[in-house]
Amino acid sequence: MTSTLRVNPIACSGHGLCAELLPELISLDEWGYPVIADGPVPPRLAREVRRAVTDCPALALALTPEPERRPAAAIRRETGRSES
Amino acid sequence: MHAITSGTALWYASRATGVVSLVLMSAVMIIGILINRQGRLPGLPRFAVLGLHRNLSLLAVAFVAVHVLSAVADSFVSIDLAAAVIPFVSAYEPLWVGLGAVSLDIMAAVIVTSLLRRHLGRRVWRAVHWLAYASWPVAVAHSIGSSPDLRHAGPLLDLTLTCIAAVIIAIAWRLARAGVVPRPRRAPELMAGPRLAPGGRADEPRAGGPQMNLVPEARR
Amino acid sequence: MNAVTAPAPAGEGGLPRLLPPAGLAAGLAAHLGRHGPVPYRGAPRALIADVRASGLTGRGGAAFPVYRKLEAVATARTGRAVVVGNGAEGEPASHKDEALLTLAPHLVLDGLQLAAEAVGAGQAILYVRHDVLLRTRIETQISERAANGLDRVTVNLMPAPGRFVAGEESALSSLVSGGKGVPRFTPPRVFERGVDGRPTLVQNVETLAHLALIARHGPAWFRGLGTLNEPGTMLCTLRQADGSVTVAEPAIGTSLRALLDLGAASAVLVGGYHGAWIPAEQAARLTLSNSALRPLGGFTGAGVLAALPAGRCGLAEAAGVARYLALESAGQCGPCLNGLPSIAAAMTELANEGGWGGGRGPDPRVLADLTRWAGLVEGRGACHHPDGTVRFLRSALRVFADEVRAHRRGRCNGPDDRPFLPVRAGPDRGQEPDENWTRTGADR
Numbered sequence: 001m002t003s004t005l006r007v008n009p010i011a012c013s014g015h016g017l018c019a020e021l022l023p024e025l026i027s028l029d030e031w032g033y034p035v036i037a038d039g040p041v042p043p044r045l046a047r048e049v050r051r052a053v054t055d056c057p058a059l060a061l062a063l064t065p066e067p068e069r070r071p072a073a074a075i076r077r078e079t080g081r082s083e084s
Numbered sequence: 085m086h087a088i089t090s091g092t093a094l095w096y097a098s099r100a101t102g103v104v105s106l107v108l109m110s111a112v113m114i115i116g117i118l119i120n121r122q123g124r125l126p127g128l129p130r131f132a133v134l135g136l137h138r139n140l141s142l143l144a145v146a147f148v149a150v151h152v153l154s155a156v157a158d159s160f161v162s163i164d165l166a167a168a169v170i171p172f173v174s175a176y177e178p179l180w181v182g183l184g185a186v187s188l189d190i191m192a193a194v195i196v197t198s199l200l201r202r203h204l205g206r207r208v209w210r211a212v213h214w215l216a217y218a219s220w221p222v223a224v225a226h227s228i229g230s231s232p233d234l235r236h237a238g239p240l241l242d243l244t245l246t247c248i249a250a251v252i253i254a255i256a257w258r259l260a261r262a263g264v265v266p267r268p269r270r271a272p273e274l275m276a277g278p279r280l281a282p283g284g285r286a287d288e289p290r291a292g293g294p295q296m297n298l299v300p301e302a303r304r
Numbered sequence: 305m306n307a308v309t310a311p312a313p314a315g316e317g318g319l320p321r322l323l324p325p326a327g328l329a330a331g332l333a334a335h336l337g338r339h340g341p342v343p344y345r346g347a348p349r350a351l352i353a354d355v356r357a358s359g360l361t362g363r364g365g366a367a368f369p370v371y372r373k374l375e376a377v378a379t380a381r382t383g384r385a386v387v388v389g390n391g392a393e394g395e396p397a398s399h400k401d402e403a404l405l406t407l408a409p410h411l412v413l414d415g416l417q418l419a420a421e422a423v424g425a426g427q428a429i430l431y432v433r434h435d436v437l438l439r440t441r442i443e444t445q446i447s448e449r450a451a452n453g454l455d456r457v458t459v460n461l462m463p464a465p466g467r468f469v470a471g472e473e474s475a476l477s478s479l480v481s482g483g484k485g486v487p488r489f490t491p492p493r494v495f496e497r498g499v500d501g502r503p504t505l506v507q508n509v510e511t512l513a514h515l516a517l518i519a520r521h522g523p524a525w526f527r528g529l530g531t532l533n534e535p536g537t538m539l540c541t542l543r544q545a546d547g548s549v550t551v552a553e554p555a556i557g558t559s560l561r562a563l564l565d566l567g568a569a570s571a572v573l574v575g576g577y578h579g580a581w582i583p584a585e586q587a588a589r590l591t592l593s594n595s596a597l598r599p600l601g602g603f604t605g606a607g608v609l610a611a612l613p614a615g616r617c618g619l620a621e622a623a624g625v626a627r628y629l630a631l632e633s634a635g636q637c638g639p640c641l642n643g644l645p646s647i648a649a650a651m652t653e654l655a656n657e658g659g660w661g662g663g664r665g666p667d668p669r670v671l672a673d674l675t676r677w678a679g680l681v682e683g684r685g686a687c688h689h690p691d692g693t694v695r696f697l698r699s700a701l702r703v704f705a706d707e708v709r710a711h712r713r714g715r716c717n718g719p720d721d722r723p724f725l726p727v728r729a730g731p732d733r734g735q736e737p738d739e740n741w742t743r744t745g746a747d748r
Contacts, residue, residue: 008489009637010686011206015122017130029680033638055134057119059206 002040003063005049009033011060018061021052094158099233101151103240106227108144109191110247112137113220114254121261138198145195148188180229183222190219224248318529320553321537322513323407332448335410342414342454343519348424349378351519355422358523359535360515364390364471364508365576365606367594370515373505376495378423380503385425387457388480388499389416391432391509392464392471395576396628396726397608400539401509403551405438408513409445413459415512418519420457423505427457430509431476434463468577468632472687473498473506475634486634487687508606510539529555534593540607543725545569545614556604560587563609570614571703573725575605577625578692580699581618584611601699610725617718619707621725622700623651628727629693640690643681647697650674654711671708674701 005025007018014032024045025037041049041063053061115137118125125133152168155161163181167174169189172182194216201209224244233240324330324338345351356371377385389412393401405412412430420428430446432439442461449455464470465485472487477498479485498504507515514536518526527535534556542550545568554563564572564587572587573579580602582590590596594603612618630644650670678697681690701708710717 008686009639009684010487010489012638013122014638015119015130017134020129020131029639031638031642033684035680035684054202055131057134059201059209 003065004039005036005041005053006062006064007034007036008060008062011058012056013058013060015057017055017057018052021055022048025049026052094154095160098151098154098158099231101147101154102227102231103243105144105147105151106223106244107247108140108147109220109223110251112141112144113216113251115140116216117254117258121258141195141198145191148191152184152188177230180226183229184226187219187223187226190215190222194219220251319537319555321517321529322404322411322510322539323551323553330407330409332410332445332452332454335408339411339414339517340520342417342516344418344421344456345519349374349422351418351422351515352378354518354523355515356523358518358526359533360511360518360526361534362508363510363514363538363606365578367604370507370511373495373507374419374422377425377503377505380496382497383500383502384427385420385423385503385505386427386429386499387416387420387423387425387505388476388507389428389430389509389512390471390473390476390506391430392476393433393606394464394466394468394471394632395606395608396468397543397573397576397610398541398606399549400541400551400607402433402435402438404510404513404539405432405442409442410449411513411516412509413446413449413455414516414519415507415509415514416459417455417457418515419505419507419512423503425457425505427499428459429480429499430459430461431464431471431480432461433466439463468629469634469687469689472689473504474687476506477504486636487689489686531557531593531595533595534604538592538604538607540592540609543608543610545611547724554592556593558592560590560592560609563592564611566611568613569611570616571612571618573608573610573612574602576608577629577696577725578688579603579605579608580695581612581622581703582699583703601695601702612724613720615718615720616724617655617707617716617721618700618704619651619711620655620718620721621723622697622704623648623655624723624727625725626651626693626697629689629696633689634687637685637690639681639684643677643690644693647674647677647681647693650677651697651700654708671701 012033014028014034016028016032016034018034019026019028022045025041026034029035049063053063115125115133117123119130119133119137122130124130125136128136155163156165156168161176163174163176167178167181167185169185169192171185171189172178174181174185193212197204197209197212224247227244228234231240234244324334352371352374355374356369360370361367362370362373391401391405391412393399416428416430419425430442432442439461446455446459446461450458462480464476465479467485469475469487470479470485473494474488474490475485477494478488480499481501494504494506496503498506514526530536537553537555540552540554540563542552542563544550544565546565552563560566560572560574566572566584566588569584569587571584572582574582574587574597580597580600582597582600582602586600590600592604592609597603612621626644626648630648633640633644635641650673653670654674674697678694682694683691685691707717
């Protein structure tokens with residue numbers, strides 16, 4: 001079962017814990033908000049992902065079982081400044 | 085060795101763990117405020133600050149548990165277990181012990197909802213977590229009211245006053261930053277000046293001109 | 305209101321459909337005389353098959369197949385459905401909904417009733433810009449229909465704030481439920497949980513008007529005009545190069561040349577402020593259809609077609625719109641809240657670079673910044689406001705690339721400085737009383 005990591009951009013206030021806990025998948029843009037890598041979560045990172053979801057102070061991260069509804073695939077974003 | 089039910093040992097244990105509980109709860113409050121305003125502790129990554137907040141609160145639970153149980157077990161004063169969670173039913177000092185029960189109840193709610201926050205959702209969790217701002221002052225009142233140690237000058241009073249001061253400073257700091265977006269996240273002011281035409285003449289400002297300076301400061 | 309007039313009948317058979325022929329009043333008697341009574345089907349969902357066969361898509365901008373929305377709301381199990389006719393028309397350049405509600409309100413109200421029947425709704429809401437005259441008129445019309453026993457579901461009129469995102473379906477649904485008119489994070493979508501947590505059908509008022517006619521004349525009639533993949537007519541707001549603004553109802557697939565006077569124009573904005581710019585010479589070879597416009601990054605959207613007069617600086621216009629869009633961010637999501645003002649400031653800098661006395665040196669960082677910010681905000685908001693802004697921005701930089709080069713050398717090819725595209729004043733300078741995110745208290 002594949003799952004996707006999604007952020008609720010309204011709840012997110014840019015604490016940045018997720019990027020610290022999950023640098024493989026999440027980096028911060030120049031304003032401090034998370035940019036999440038596209039695609040399903042690699043199984044080897046499942047534990048870290050669950051921790052990031054639990055630890056987000058704003059409860060803005062969620063693991064959804066179905067693939068992303070809004071395909072932002074293949075968009076390469078320069079994050080400008082990354083804080084990890 | 086004193087017998088386990090010796091009044092003196094249990095009474096000391098209760099008072100000692102009570103003081104430590106108050107210190108821990110104060111620290112948890114301060115770190116919680118820091119996390120909310122996205123402040124940092126030097127040298128610690130953010131997830132560690134959060135971890136500290138959680139671990140100290142769980143430690144506080146442990147100390148509060150010993151504080152309550154030793155007070156209940158102590159036969160010198162009459163406090164039964166029910167009085168520890170039901171406010172104001174204690175035979176001994178119903179008001180002050182009752183406040184302790186109130187604080188304990190709130191603390192239990194905060195901790196339980198925090199452990200279950202993923203299932204409860206943001207709104208419920210936040211609403212209950214706010215009650216922490218009630219739990220701490222009630223705990224302080226409980227400490228001062230029920231402890232003769234704090235009625236005269238001494239290291240325990242100093243410690244208590246330090247905790248109170250520290251939390252008040254943290255709250256004031258938070259209020260001062262209430263309108264400020266944490267971390268550099270202000271948007272730049274839109275350049276609303278007049279446009280220069282060839283030759284350098286300043287023309288009329290565009291529709292919406294200089295009044296449309298945009299400095300959004302969203303409250304978070 | 306700008307000079308908005310009903311067009312004279314175009315002469316092509318069957319036009320106009322929604323708008324009344326010139327000179328026809330919009331009263332109930334005239335409406336019934338022209339269209340007949342409301343053709344209730346007598347059973348929920350009976351209309352949906354016809355709508356599916358007709359190929360009707362939403363006219364609010366997203367062009368989503370209407371039958372699928374109807375089905376989704378009809379089959380949702382989260383309570384009794386609510387139907388909302390969306391006449392918020394947050395797009396400043398668009399007047400088509402306003403025109404429709406002025407000239408043919410009863411078609412919209414018919415459509416609202418039919419949609420309510422189709423999804424089994426117990427409540428109907430008409431969400432309209434806070435324009436006192438318009439609302440008073442519509443309220444009278446609703447009472448008149450009620451007095452004549454025309455409506456089966458009570459219609460509540462609710463004022464929409466004059467904000468760009470006020471017409472977004474989750475923002476609308478939030479406002480109608482008593483909250484703030486700002487977009488919500490989805491899922492759940494409003495067809496599952498919308499107004500008061502109930503399944504909510506949100507349709508643009510023009511879509512409802514088309515629905516009212518399909519119910520009367522059938523899907524084959526609807527397909528009589530338009531193209532195979534995009535049947536029917538659509539209301540368009542035409543902003544000509546000479547400044548005149550009209551609302552017309554062409555069949556989809558009509559050439560843009562027939563709608564706009566392109567001779568006096570350098571570029572055309574299609575689809576509104578979340579749409580795209582197209583050079584005038586290219587536009588002259590295109591038709592009003594998504595199949596023609598999508599390959600160029602455009603889309604029909606809510607039917608805004610604006611011809612930029614030659615002699616205006618396209619960059620300055622784009623910068624003005626970018627600033628407006630930045631101010632209209634709901635401010636809930638970090639990337640949009642920060643990215644859009646940054647983009648607008650950079651666009652303004654590009655637009656202002658032209659004509660600085662001794663010629664300012666080029667600042668290549670501005671373009672690099674714009675590219676980076678566009679990539680950073682796209683898809684990272686709760687709604688599509690940042691996405692639409694990026695589409696608009698990218699097309700502007702593409703179409704006005706010559707202008708960008710000229711500006712970097714300190715010259716501008718658009719000496720006329722008067723603003724062309726309308727941007728409403730910012731939140732603190734609203735001319736209407738309800739320019740914030742909430743409804744006026746009087747209506748609750």
